[in-house]
Amino acid sequence: MYLLKIEFKKLSSYLTFWVLLGISLLSTFLLTYWSTEFSFRINSAAHLINTTSWYQFPSIWGNVTWLCSYANLFFISIIVITLVCNEYTFKTIRQNVIDGLSKFEIVLGKIILIIGLSFAMTLFTGTVCLVFGLIYSEGAINFSGMFNNVNYLGDFFIQAIAYGMVAYFIATLFKRTGLSIVMFFVYKSIIESIIDWKFLPNNLGDYLPMNLFSELTPKPFAQTAANALGKGIFSMYSITSPTIEILAIVYIIAIGAGVFLLIKNRDL
Amino acid sequence: MEQTILQINSLSKNYGSVKALSDFSCKIEAGKTYGILGPNGSGKTTTLGIVLGVINASEGNYSWFGGSTLNKNKHRIGALLETPNFYPYLSAYKNLDVVAAIKQITNPKIDEVLDFVGLEKWKNAAFKSFSLGMKQRLAIASTLIADPEVLILDEPTNGLDPEGIADVRKLITAIGQKGKTIILASHLIDEVEKVCTDVIILKSGKTIESGSIYEVLKGDDTIEIAADDLNSLSNILKSISIIKSFKKVNDKISVSLNKGNTAAELNKAIFEKGIVLSHLFVKKKKLEEQFLELIK
Secondary structure: OHHHHHHHHHHOOOHHHHHHHHHHHHHHHHHHHHHHHHHHHHOHHHHHOOHHHOOOOOHHHHHHHHHHHHHHHHHHHHHHHHHHHHHHHOOHHHHHHHHOOOHHHHHHHHHHHHHHHHHHHHHHHHHHHHHHHHHHOOOOOOOOOOOOOOHHHHHHHHHHHHHHHHHHHHHHHHOOHHHHHHHHHHHHHHHHHHHHHHHOOOOHHHHOHHHHHHOOOOOHHHHHHHHHHOOOOOOOOOOOOOHHHHHHHHHHHHHHHHHHHHHHOOOO | OOOEEEEEEEEEEEEOOEEEEEEEEEEEEOOOEEEEEOOOOOOHHHHHHHHOOOOOOOEEEEEEOOOEOOHHHHHHEEEEOOOOOOOOOOEHHHHHHHHHHHOOOOOOOHHHHHHHOOOHHHOOOEHHHOOHHHHHHHHHHHHHOOOOOEEEEEOOOOOOOHHHHHHHHHHHHHHHHOOOEEEEEEOOHHHHHHHOOEEEEEEOOEEEEEEEHHHHHOOOOEEEEEEOOHHHHHHHHOOOOOEEEEEEEOOEEEEEEOOOOOHHHHHHHHHHOOOOEEEEEEEOOOHHHHHHHHOO
C-alpha cells in the first residue's frame, strides 16, 4: 500500500496527469451521451439496431463498455506512457532506487498504479451506465435482471489493466514518451494486423494480445446483426468466456514479468 | 566500535570492451570519512552506482552492514549520485516528501533539513525553477532526511558557489564528527583533504592507492641538490643506498629518498664520497603533486 502512496505523492501536483484523467472521464461520459447517434454511422447494419434499447438494462453494460473501451485504449496508454517515461527523463527511477526502492518495488508500484487507474475508470464507467440506464429505462426497471450483464464491467476492468500493461512494457522498452506512444499504436493497429494476416493461419490471430484484449468488450450489435440477416457474415471471435479472461490475465502477468526483467537487467 | 559498514569484493564493470571498473575491493568501516579520489572517468560513480543498486556489476559482490541486503538498509544510507534527480513539477517540500515515503519515515523532518541547507524560503517553489546550486542543496537535504548512519556523496559541491562549497564542507565535517560514516567521491583533492580521514585513489577503474589520508597523500619529500661538477655527482649518487631515485633537472639534481631517510643523511653520504654540495633544498611535496604523480 505504501507503494501506491508514493505514486500518489508523485502525482499530487502534476497537472498534465489530472488533465489527462479529466479528459478521459469526460470522454467516457460524452461517448455514452452521444452513443445513440454514433451507432447509426458505425455499422451499415445499424438500422437493425433498436436505438431505444441501447440504454436499456441489462444490455447497456455491454454497449457502453464496448464504446468506452476506445477511450480506455487511448487514455490509459497515454497516461501510463507519460508517467513511466517521465521517470526516465527526470532520472527519478534511478533516484528512487538510490533512495531505497528495489527494482521489484519500482515495477510493482507502477502496476498498482495501473490497477488503481483502471479501477477508477471502471468505477466511473459503471456509474455512467447506471445513471443512463436509470434515466432512459422509462420507469420500467426490471431490478432482478438489471445487473445480468454487469460482468462486462469486469471485462472492461481487465481490459484497462491489460492496455496499461502493454503501454508500460513499450514505455520501458523505448524510454521516450513520443516514440513510445507512436510505437504503442503502431503495434496495436499495424504490427498485430500484419502478423495476423500474413503469418497466422485461421483463428490463431485471435490469440494475439491486443486482439484478445480488444475482444474483452465485444462489438454489441455484431451478433444481433448477424442473426437478423440470417447468416454468419460477421466472422465471430473464436475465443469465448471464461477462456478469454484467463488468457488476458496470463498475458498481463507475462507482460509484468517482462517489464521486471527489462528493468532488472538494465543499468539505471 | 569497529564495525564494517560496507564490504566490496573484486567488483568489475564492463561497458562493452571498456573496463569501467576492474577488480575493485575495499572495506568501509564505521565512523570514518572516506574519500574516493580520481580523475573524471576513473570509476568513482560506477562503484557507488553498483553498491547503491542502480548499476549491475559484471563481476564481484558487495555486502552492506555485515551481510544483509541493501534494500532493507537503504533508510540507513543517504546518497547523492551525480546530478540531483527530482520531479520538476513538484515543490521542494513535496519532492522530499516522496523521498521520505520511499524511506518509510513516519515523521520526516522536512522543514528541518530544508532549513539546514538554506532552502526554507523556497520550500513551496517547483523544483524546475531552481538554480543548479539550489538543486544541489535540495539533493543534500534529501540525503539527510532519514538521519542516516552512512552518507554517500558523489561530487557534492558540483555547481555550488564558493559560499555553498564552504557550507557543504562544513556540513560534511560536522556530520563526520557525529560519528557517521561518509563516503565522498570527488576529483577535487583539496576537498578530500579537508574533510576525509581515509582515501582510495582510482585510475581507469583500478585502485592505485588506499589507506589513511596521511599515509597516501603525505608522500616523500624531494631534495634538490647541486655541485660544481654535476657529472661526478650523478655518478656517485648511483652508489648511495638510501636514494630511491634521482633525475637531472636543468642544472640541479632532484633526489627522492627511501622512507625514513633524511636530507642530513644524504648530505653526509655525499660528503663522504668526496663531493661538497653547493646547493641543498628540501622541497615539501604538495598534495596536488602527490596526487598527480599517483595517477600518472
